[in-house]
Amino acid sequence: MNSDIEKLxxxxxxxxxxxxxxxxxxxxxxxxxxxxxxxxxxxMDYKYPPERIISHSFFLxxxxxxYEFYSKHLYAPQAKPNAAHYKLAxxxxxxxxxxxITQNIDGLHTAAxxxxxxxxxxxxxxNFCMKCGKSYDVDHVCNGGVPLCSCGGIIKPDxxxxxxxxxEETVNGALNATENADMLIVAGTSLTVYPAAGFIRYFxxxxxxLINRDATAMDEKFGFxxxxxxxxxxxxxKP
Ligand code: APR
Numbered sequence: 001m002n003s004d005i006e007k008l009x010x011x012x013x014x015x016x017x018x019x020x021x022x023x024x025x026x027x028x029x030x031x032x033x034x035x036x037x038x039x040x041x042x043x044m045d046y047k048y049p050p051e052r053i054i055s056h057s058f059f060l061x062x063x064x065x066x067y068e069f070y071s072k073h074l075y076a077p078q079a080k081p082n083a084a085h086y087k088l089a090x091x092x093x094x095x096x097x098x099x100x101i102t103q104n105i106d107g108l109h110t111a112a113x114x115x116x117x118x119x120x121x122x123x124x125x126x127n128f129c130m131k132c133g134k135s136y137d138v139d140h141v142c143n144g145g146v147p148l149c150s151c152g153g154i155i156k157p158d159x160x161x162x163x164x165x166x167x168e169e170t171v172n173g174a175l176n177a178t179e180n181a182d183m184l185i186v187a188g189t190s191l192t193v194y195p196a197a198g199f200i201r202y203f204x205x206x207x208x209x210l211i212n213r214d215a216t217a218m219d220e221k222f223g224f225x226x227x228x229x230x231x232x233x234x235x236x237x238k239p
Contacts, residue, residue: 004226005236011207011224012237015183018097020088021200022230025188025213027106029082029231033073036190037214041073055162063146063154070157071142075124076106083235084187085112092116094239099177103189103196105159118174120166120196126158166195178202187211187230191218 012018024034035042042050046069052058053069089112091097099116100109107125109117127136131153140155141147147155160166178184182205189212191197197218200208210222211230219225226233 005233007224008209008211008226008233009237011183011209012091012096012239015205015207016096017181017205018091018183018185019099019101019177019181019203020097021101021178021184021186021189022084023103023187023189023191023196026084026102026230027076027079027082027104027108028188029084029229030076030079030106030108032076032079032106034188036192051162056164059156059161067142067146071144074105074159075138075142077138077142079106079108081108081112083231085109085114087234087237087239089113090239091237096239098181099174101174101177101199103193105157116177118170118177120160120170120174120199122157122159122167124157124159127155128158129153130156171195174199175202179204181205183207183209185209185211186222188213189216190214191216 028034034040046053053066059066085108088097088100088109092114099118100114101118101120102109103121105119105121105124107123125138127138127141129149129151132149132151134149136155141157149155178199179202181203184200184203184205186200208222210216210225211228211233213227213229
């Protein structure tokens with residue numbers, strides 16, 4: 001076990017209220033591209049800027065184009081949890097981890113068995129009619145064209161688009177968990193999107209680590225950084 005993994009293991013052994021804060025890099029080992037890496041979703045050419053496409057106003061004005069992009073790039077029915085998701089669920093089951101806070105909308109932490117998951121940007125697995133509120137599963141939504149409810153209303157995914165606010169209850173839960181954590185593991189995120197990236201400022205505990213393949217916008221805030229693949233790294237940790 002190399003010295004970084006040993007140090008991470010020692011921190012985890014001494015902690016009982018670990019919070020994990022993750023981003024798209026946690027799901028790349030499940031085959032879902034992230035956003036800002038060289039092969040990321042935002043690096044491809046589109047008719048409109050991708051961060052404009054996944055905005056509230058674009059959803060209302062260009063619903064068909066929104067769903068073309070969303071179904072192609074943000075809906076990943078084939079993806080399965082990877083070692084990172086399973087290890088976090090194990091750590092929670094062992095009473096070591098109190099919460100996962102994720103920016104991801106793929107539902108893979110819950111699929112891996114994690115119980116307390118704060119999905120800051122919502123989930124593709126939840127979809128609602130904008131007119132009557134009826135809920136629909138993701139397959140109904142991503143089968144081409146604009147998904148309509150039996151009442152005729154347009155169905156919208158329960159994901160936080162640009163120009164939309166985060167869910168207050170989710171934010172409060174995530175902040176509370178972070179403030180009470182004795183260890184914060186941040187992984188697979190460029191830490192460039194707010195308010196999510198600002199959450200780590202609420203951590204007051206002693207042990208904080210960043211596990212990320214590339215440098216991030218906030219590296220200087222971390223005394224301990226492991227550059228590598230989070231699934232590979234966490235697979236070597238014992239709960
Ligand atoms: N292990 C560790 N780090 C990884 C891995 C991996 N297997 N794969 C990718 N990474 C790192 C990349 O180096 C990159 O720094 O994960 C980071 C992913 O950064 P982004 O693509 O910017 O994703 P994220 O930080 O989650 O984006 C935040 O932006 O557009 C919004 O809503 C979207 O939730 C998303 C938010």
